[in-house]
Amino acid sequence: MASGGRGRRPAGSGTREAIAAAARRQFGEVGYQRASLRSIAAEAGVDPRLVLHFFGSKQELFASVVELPFDPETTFDTLMAAGEQGLGRRVAEFLFGILDSPEGRKTATGLIRAAASEEEAAATIRELVAQRLLLPLASRVGRDRPELRASLVASQIVGLAMARHVVGLTPLATASRDELVAALAPVFDHYLTGPLT
Amino acid sequence: MASGGRGRRPAGSGTREAIAAAARRQFGEVGYQRASLRSIAAEAGVDPRLVLHFFGSKQELFASVVELPFDPETTFDTLMAAGEQGLGRRVAEFLFGILDSPEGRKTATGLIRAAASEEEAAATIRELVAQRLLLPLASRVGRDRPELRASLVASQIVGLAMARHVVGLTPLATASRDELVAALAPVFDHYLTGPLT
DNA sequence: CCGGTATTTCCACGAGCGAAGAAATGATAT
């Protein structure tokens, strides 16, 4: 990768993708602030200036690179299509499927760390969550106040991820997956299908 | 305050308290990283070196200064003493009492921002929450798995504060207090007194 | 084969940060 000397590299070097991948990984690992342009460039084996050449600014790089660790549309279709019987449990199971996979957990904690640490990053994440998560979920909730229901679910998920994986709060961090699924399922049921008044 | 010239000030200047107050305010407002020793010193009307003179390091300053926005012992006594009837609702009402007051909200968001942005700060906060929040709460839960129940409540509270006040997620940020109390009360009831299996 | 353009590096700036050395000054105890 590091062949020294300046100037353009031989064709198809895929540098832009390498930068994007490194950025995704570092934003996910340490959040927005602590992932520096310099460290991202270093991981991509590239001069820091090149990152700005392709993406303009750190903020734009972040916005170009954040993504959810799953596809909301198909996920929600699958979860909701099976009916309201056992819905909360399926949501909880799916949640821990994400949180117990290394990449899923990193993406989740990275989004949380980024949202908490920088106003600009928080705005980007707010749009991402609102448009690509809450909107599709709300559209599949066949009840009153679908947006409120969707965001209540999101709030419990964020809190769990934060307490369990960012802060490392016991006993949440050490409880078994089954225990947590059992505890959370009725809550998701309530938020999605229960009476809110 | 700024009378220039170096050397000791007239007796009982209360400088240490002024620094602590400024630090508390700034950590609460912008989190751990973005509250710099220099900005804290400036707010306290004091040379930056003095902050380190009194507190040793930024990390020690943070640990000396973080606190909860209420007293857990008396709060939990009051909440639980009224019996399990309406417990979840009382918890929710109390929560919004904190979150809707300026200082309470700042402290809450500050704790969240700090925990998310720095490993050292997260450790300090983990201890604070575990010892001064979860332990007293768990001791008053007359059920199985009291620690798990307490931390589940905490996780929903953290998620709500994060979504509502850090990210500013609609419709949580705009929903009325009464709506949210109604939606959350059954969840707190479930976590505190419901069957977890 | 040649001119333009996209890619890539080197270098530098100005700012901010946490931390520490050393000196000055007032309080305090003797």
Add this chain to the structure above:
DNA sequence: ATATCATTTCTTCGCTCGTGGAAATACCGG
């Protein structure tokens, strides 16, 4: 009165950061 101590500031160090200017090199259309 004087020596000691705590407090306070000035100054500096070494580091990292985001960003921009300018040059070098390779690819691509003619």
